[in-house]
Amino acid sequence: DIVLTQSPGTLSLSPGERATLSCRASQSVSSAYFTWYQQKPGQAPRLLIYGSSTRATGIPDRFSGSGSGTDFTLTINRLEPEDFAVYYCQQYDASSITFGQGTRLEIK
């Protein structure tokens, strides 16, 4: 199975700053089937980015995704208080579905 490794494990930033989250795959994955989620305590994952770079419906434009092959990035500009949460990357295809272990974005 494809292993997704997210870094850093925890990111401590202040509101207004920029967050850069990384997700590295153990082998090349299709950008079309690469996704980012946000999850807050007690809630289901919320779709942020699909197809590596397309924002889901209702997601503010301060969230952006990029990358291809084995390296993907989620960038959050001008952090808002509601952005502090855990973020997961995901890849999926006909034979394999895996998630990264998550990056916790916490208020500094």
Next chain:
Amino acid sequence: EVQLVESGGGLVQPGGSLRLSCAASGFTISSNWMHWVRQAPGKGLVWVSRIKIDVSDTSYADSVKGRFTISRDNAKNTLYLQMNSLRAEDTAVYYCARENWQVWSWGQGTLVTVSS
């Protein structure tokens, strides 16, 4: 509006069985690939099982293969996960999810606790 509502979770003893349900609305589950994903307390997301449009085309994570069975009832527009021979390590919130091309939609989850 797409909606997924899971139910059937609860406390079960090791070795026991449980059947989870996921009632869908706003779309037809037989026209989509559907998944179960779980999350142990304080841990990350782990894919469990998938059923494709062809109901005979199912797949499972190695950790549940031979113990869990995914199925659906088209008339009720409901997805199921039959879980047998449950273990402590199966304790988790179980989410059902719809895969619609590149967009996944998720339910709110149901908690399964395996403990004596």
